[in-house]
Amino acid sequence: MQQLPLAMRLREPATFETFQPGANLEPLRHLELMADGQPGSAWIWGPRGSGRSHLLQAVCARAAGATRSACLSMPELRASGAAALLGWSGFGALCLDDLDAVVGDAAFERALFSLFLDAQERAAVLVVAAASAPAALPWWLADIGSRFGGSTVFQIRPLEDEDQLPALRARAAARGLELPEETARYLQRRMPRDMASLCDVLDALDVAAMTAQRRITVPFIREVLGEP
16 A cells, blocks of 8 residues: 555554444445445544544555555644645545544635545545534535535444443454453443543553553553552
């Protein structure tokens, strides 16, 4: 896969195989088809921690075996200006994360319109993630808003509590960690119940466990968190 400046670095476990779908089986299957070469545009939306960034990176990782692919963070690109979107046309699979960060910016919306038309003309794959559906955003350029609104749109729903446990344990396994169910349940009780926060804590515990040469157990978590 071609690496370009400001592209998001794909996290190793962010694949379709490590995505716990919960109520999101339909968008998962659709995005798998797109990653395998089915052309078109899709818009996925949901709150932080729902898994939309994971899905974008999974599309990019799967598509990279057959075509040029890239996953871009729009908040990072915004800091560099709309010119940062130049040079991304021609990709077989392009994923744009947190696109709502640039909605309302005239220059960015014109650049997005060009990318949309380019992907449409070449029958390429364009997948976008945001916190809201296209119709709920304050577009400056109505045409690009309607184009995205005409894409396949899916709401990504956060995992229910019972689905978070296998997702946490799968993430741990992908990092080479053993996470007993008792330990995973303790994390779930003590931490904010969204997957983004839980995964951030798990990643931090991984680093702490490697430094201390310890297993991630409930007593170790209490020690790291400074709990009695």
